[in-house]
Amino acid sequence: xxxxxxxxxxxxxxxxxxxxxxxxxxxxxxxxxxxxxxxxxxxxxxxxxxxxxxxxxxxxxxxxxxxxxxxxxxxxxxxxxxxxxxxxxxxxxxxxxxxxxxxxxxxxxxxxxxxxxxxxxxxxxxxx
Amino acid sequence: xxxxxxxxxxxxxxxxxxxxxxxxxxxxxxxxxxxxxxxxxxxxxxxxxxxxxxxxxxxxxxxxxxxxxxxxxxxxxxxxxxxxxxxxxxxxxxxxxxxxxxxxxxxxxxxxxxxxxxxxxxxxxxxxxxxxxxxxxxxxxxxxxxxxxxxxxxxxxxxxxxxxxxxxxxxxxxxxxxxxxxxxxxxxxxxxxxxxxxxxxxxxxxxxxxxxxxxxxxxxxxxxxxxxxxxx
Numbered sequence: 001x002x003x004x005x006x007x008x009x010x011x012x013x014x015x016x017x018x019x020x021x022x023x024x025x026x027x028x029x030x031x032x033x034x035x036x037x038x039x040x041x042x043x044x045x046x047x048x049x050x051x052x053x054x055x056x057x058x059x060x061x062x063x064x065x066x067x068x069x070x071x072x073x074x075x076x077x078x079x080x081x082x083x084x085x086x087x088x089x090x091x092x093x094x095x096x097x098x099x100x101x102x103x104x105x106x107x108x109x110x111x112x113x114x115x116x117x118x119x120x121x122x123x124x125x126x127x128x
Numbered sequence: 129x130x131x132x133x134x135x136x137x138x139x140x141x142x143x144x145x146x147x148x149x150x151x152x153x154x155x156x157x158x159x160x161x162x163x164x165x166x167x168x169x170x171x172x173x174x175x176x177x178x179x180x181x182x183x184x185x186x187x188x189x190x191x192x193x194x195x196x197x198x199x200x201x202x203x204x205x206x207x208x209x210x211x212x213x214x215x216x217x218x219x220x221x222x223x224x225x226x227x228x229x230x231x232x233x234x235x236x237x238x239x240x241x242x243x244x245x246x247x248x249x250x251x252x253x254x255x256x257x258x259x260x261x262x263x264x265x266x267x268x269x270x271x272x273x274x275x276x277x278x279x280x281x282x283x284x285x286x287x288x289x290x291x292x293x294x295x296x297x298x299x300x301x302x303x304x305x306x307x308x309x310x311x312x313x314x315x316x317x318x319x320x321x322x323x324x325x326x327x328x329x330x331x332x333x334x335x336x337x338x339x340x341x342x343x344x345x346x347x348x349x350x351x352x353x354x355x356x357x358x359x360x
Contacts, residue, residue, distance in 0.1 A: 037208050039168075045204050045212060068308065069210035072249050076204060076213040 002104045002114050003030040003055025005063045005086075006097055007048055007070045011036030017064075017094050025101030030055050043070045048077035052084045060085035062104075062114040064097045087111050089118035096121045134341070135192040135230045140184055142337040143199060147181035149333045150174045150326065160322040164309035168209060169322040176207035176216065193226035210250070210307065211323065214259065218245035232281040236271050239288075243267045250306060257304040257316060259323035265291035266331060285338055286346040289331045293348075296324045 004021070008014040014035025022031050034051030037044035048063070055061045061084055063074050071088065078086045089096050096118035103109050103117035130138070150157075150173045158170030180202040187195045200223060203216030222241035226234050243263050252258040269291035273284035299321035304310040309321070339345055 039208060041166075042208050044208065069213065072210055072213040072217075075249065076217045079217075 001028075001030055001057060002059050002109050002111060003032065003052075003057065003061040004097060004100055004104060004114075005048065005051040005055050005061055005074075006031060006033045006035065006093065007043055007051070007063055007065045007074050008033075008035040008093060009041050009043060009066055009068075009070060013066075017097050020094070021097040021101040024098045025105050029101040029104045030057065031097070031101060043073040045073040045077045045080065048074050049081045052077060052081045052086055056084045056086075060087075060111045062086070062100055062111060062118065063088045064091060064093050064100060064118060065089075066093050085111065087115050089115045091118040091121045092124070095124050129229050129231050130341070132192065132229070136187070136190070136195055138230070138337060138341045139192050139195045139199075140187060141340065142334055143177070143181050143184070143195075145333040145337050146330050147174075147177040149329050150177050153326070153329055157322050157326055160320055160325055163319045164304065164312055164316045165322060166209075166308055169211065169326065172207045172209055172211055173215075173326050176203040176212070179206040191227075192230055193223050196226055197223035211326075214246055214250055214323070217249060218242045221245045232274055232284075235281065236274050239267045239270055252306040255302060256306040257299045257302050257309060257321050257324075258306050259321070259327045261299045261321065262292040262295035262324035262327040262331075265295045266327075280342075282335075282338055282342045282344050283346055285331075285335050286348050289328070289335050290348050292324075292328045292331050296320060296328050299324045 006014045006018050014033035018031040018033040022029060032051045032055040034048045036042060052061050063086060065071050065074050065088060074088055089100060099121050100114050100118040103114045154170040154174040157173060158167055161167050161169035180199045183202060187198060197220050200216045200220030203219065204212050207216055222238045222245060225237040225241050228234060246263060247260060250258065252260040254261055254264050266288040270284050270288035273279040273287050274281065300319065301317060303314060304312065304316035309316040
């Protein structure tokens with residue numbers, strides 16, 4: 001199963017998003033929060049790398065990110081975790097993680113299909 | 129080319145010099161960052177380079193390019209924020225250019241690879257009000273001075289540092305397009321970029337180290353045209 005890693009500047013935001021998405025994924029999705037850094041607010045390439053390794057069961061990982069250093073540190077963590085096949089979804093972190101969680105529980109899910117589903121969330125509007 | 133031991137010693141000396149300088153400038157960098165960022169640039173850079181400098185003994189048997197690579201990975205783990213991947217990741221990446229030893233030629237390749245990685249990772253261009261505004265003029269000037277003007281490396285580096293200084297000044301009157309400062313939009317105008325500033329400090333310490341190892345002093349004057357003159 002494709003794993004998910006949620007990278008936010010806030011550890012609690014990452015945990016909360018993973019929690020909401022886990023419910024959407026029917027409790028079967030593999031979602032690992034990797035938020036915050038040693039000082040609190042921030043992102044940490046070492047934490048993200050550990051998250052990638054935890055989320056991966058061999059099928060690969062899709063990462064949902066908030067902004068700025070979350071993207072850079074995730075890119076770096078993916079380079080460092082050379083034996084994990086991983087991709088970043090360019091999607092809003094909460095909605096994207098929900099979509100991705102649903103997709104990972106599909107039998108036919110691939111890294112690309114999970115990324116695509118997550119990125120569909122870019123179009124979502126809150127009000128009609 | 130200097131022997132491997134001298135190259136390693138010079139790298140370690142540069143590391144010490146940068147670490148000391150960033151410790152001295154910690155509150156200044158934090159002040160700059162508190163105006164347009166999250167007020168942690170000084171402490172982040174100081175912590176990262178101090179951690180690297182503390183590992184000096186672990187580096188004592190390594191090839192020079194491995195020392196540079198390990199400085200990069202130490203920064204990645206200890207700097208935090210966007211500066212960890214930008215400074216540490218780019219040093220780590222560019223270190224492969226030094227595999228054949230540290231020469232004038234490989235130092236140009238290192239500088240270019242570092243600049244490319246910073247631009248690629250961060251997505252900033254000249255005028256985004258970032259470290260790229262210091263790096264581009266510095267790296268271009270260094271390359272041109274070495275490859276077109278055949279200047280000795282020390283003079284080329286001094287010109288590059290001058291170019292970086294002008295780049296730092298350029299960040300003040302422009303609006304941030306990248307990084308946390310960009311969220312401030314027009315309010316970012318009038319503030320000097322902390323990343324460009326720490327980049328200049330690092331380059332100044334590389335120059336000071338090079339003066340020591342290449343045996344000469346150079347006078348810098350960022351505003352004069354033929355800025356670099358050799359001191360007798």
